Amino acid sequence: MTKDYAKKRKTARKSNKRSSRQSQPSRKPMSPILIFVGGVLLTLFAVFLWVLVKKPEIIKEVLPAKEDNQTVKTQDKPQEVKAEEPSSEPTFTYHETLTNKEIKVDGTQAVQTSSNTTYIMQCGAFRKSEDAESLKAEMAFIGFQANVEEKDGWYRVRLGPYSTKRAAESDRHKLQDNNYQDCRIW
Incomplete structure (x- = not known):
């Protein structure tokens, strides 16, 4: 058995094609x-x-210090005295302008946004009226009063009309909280 073992070791050494670790140059890690x-x-x-x-x-x-040396050198030479020129940098009086500013506002006039735009929210469209009525009943349990309208063979479940888009968005978020994700505002 020892002869077989020795033969296996010799053949294993010959088949080993990897390079030895000693032939690779070692790199020292850099100091932290x-x-x-x-x-x-x-x-x-x-x-x-x-x-x-x-x-x-x-x-x-x-x-x-560098500037002082330059000014000393220029003072040794005689130069003509120039009158001071206004600085090219603008002077900002932003704070003074704001503190001294008075604005008069007419408080009797109310701002009215009279838009004729109304918003409708549609939460489903079905071929069968029973499916539309079922969705309408589910929404009634949540607290919304939906309408079912029929047009071109489709039964549409709609909420509204809303005078502002903000009100429609608010109701849509309440419906999303109750897992009604498919409502769209028109």
């Missing part, structure tokens, strides 16, 4: 401290660029 420091530096650089692009006046406040 190095990763942290790199992340902090990258974040600081990104913040600096953002400030440089979005808020250049902050950079001028932080680095006033």
Whole structure:
């Protein structure tokens, strides 16, 4: 039995085509401290660029020494004194305008939305009148008074008319809470 075992091991070694683990170069993992420091530096650089692009006046406040050196150099040379020009930046008095503004409103006039639009909600259309009457009865148990109208061989179960779409939507949401999902507003 030992000879058979030795033969099997030799054939198994020959058929093994995988490369050994030692031939692959080993990579050392990066230090977590190095990763942290790199992340902090990258974040600081990104913040600096953002400030440089979005808020250049902050950079001028932080680095006033450079401006002082430039003004000293220009003062050494004689220049003509110019009268102050009005600044090109507009001055906004938005807060003052709003606090000093008075608006007079006529309180006697009421706003009326007199629209002739009425809304109908249809919850089903059936070929048989018995099916339409059954849906009408189910809606009556919930608290809605539906109408069954016949047109072109179809029996339609409808609610309404509603004067506003908001009222129709409110009833539709109540029906959806009771598992009547197919109601449409026209």
